[in-house]
Amino acid sequence: MNRSHWICSALEGVGCSGMSESLRVEFFPADLERSIAFYEALGFEVRGRSSDPVPYAAVRLGGVRIGLAQRPAVDPALRAVPIGTEVVIEVADVVACRDGVVAAGIELAGDLVEREWGLTDFRVTDPDGYYLRFTSRR
Template structure:
């Protein structure tokens, strides 16, 4: 049996969120004007549902109550360079980890935390 993971997030503004994720390299695959407004976004096999909800203080999603979404990519260096060129500043820049991964982290406008990673060369 095949299984795929789709994460649902609940931002205060679907347009702001989808714009941010498009700059990360995601593509909008569907939209619904609701209510509630909703968009489906995708990067490879990673799928995220974006369901508009009442705004929440992003600090409420911060450590230690946060969830980290980890997305493995082929070339984390190229992705990091591409998103920086698109105006996104990583929350934590590229780091080579002792366990054999290289990663960087970003925080979206609503406080959701994403780690992009790949195997270190």
């Protein structure tokens, strides 16, 4: 039994059985509007907004979903690699994606690199220091 199947089997009583797994990441920006503008420039669409109990927006790019819940500012250095988290977004054409990001005026934290394990990627940092890596197979 593979691990994914084991997890769903263990959760059958709580609604996991037969469900397709997905992932949504939640970030906590100090300035929600600034973060929305950044993710829209990356090609994400705002899929929902609310203000209660805190200002919140849901953004989506294909199957990638990110929740943005406004909170007080945190020093972005506390999120820097290797201390923080790197979010990896797989795309069909990383070169075209990188070109679009640059055309949108977003500064790259790391330009295109071909990795020995067969992936090519580039990196950006969002306004609150969250580290995003866009990648695809060669």
